[in-house]
Amino acid sequence: MQKGSRIHYETTGRKSPRCALGVVLDIVRRYLPPQLVLAGFCLFLPGWLALQAESLSEAQIKAAYLYNFAKFVEWPAEVLPPGADILLCVVGNNVLDGELQALDGRKAGERTLRFVQHGHADPNLSSCHLLFFGSSEQQHFVVTLKALRDAPVLTLSDIEDFAEKGGGISLLFRDNKVVFEVNLEPIRNARLHLPGQLLNIAATVYGR
Template sequence: MAFSPSTFYFAPPDPSARVKAVFIYNFSKYVEWKEANRAGAFTIGVLGTSSVINELTTITTGKSVGSQKIEIKAFATLADVKKCHILFVPADNATPIPSIITKIKGNNTLLVTEKDGYVKQGAIINFVIQSNKQKFELSKNNAEKASLKVSQSLVTLSIPVD
């Protein structure tokens, strides 16, 4: 049996997933975590399934945040979520934001979402599309509640919510 190149269909990569992954990785450069969280691996978690996981893995291979090697972790459910520096919650994840915040409270975690209204519910950064461009909302108040220091450069690039 012969196969031609058109025999198999491979889904094209999701360009928005790559853009979000780049943003998420770059957020690590503009946020300061507590001293206690600057040792060991720098963990970026994704709650649920998302093509962002693969993109993050590709983008961060061999990279570090300061002296911390980056690890990407996928968490199937909220119960699986372990301490991480950044937690990304895709739009199709149905876990209520207040439940996620309760789970990560006190962990010094940057919560990144992509659903309208999530910053008002406690997320720190929320992806939005504005004028056909990927942008992000930022809540400095929510960052302070999570004991995170956000650089003025990141605030300038964001759509401030408070």
């Protein structure tokens, strides 16, 4: 999909009973595509409302997915103690048209997201909580994943074979929509926990 192109989403306007009340967070109002709510996120986000149809970029939708992963993935307590910020690290240039950088300072539940730019050879990547590899890292990501070993880092990318080759979550554009794949092996090795509802709406789950 070319940079700047848009995707049109429509919804029936019917609200799931479990998603009918509450206040939509600013980040959701800006980013979240309606059918993401209807497809299953509403099962564990009772405060979200079905949104009116709107046009969003591929980059915005991928950023919305990542934002929700930040909210609902669980890290070991010693890695992310109560009140600590979530470090959203990025490797690569011009990643998702700057949409991830726009998440800096956003609330993810009771925590705050902090954006940090890194190079693929940076020795401090293991201190990240989420680590997104831009498409420019196609030739480096496997080596970087091996260097991280079992560090408690949720790795993500929109590189096509990222999850299949050992990354945690791939965000992919298929059939005119954004979907995601999950590889449970690196996520278990990192001692992270993903809610079952999230896995239920993944396009592919490796290592079940």
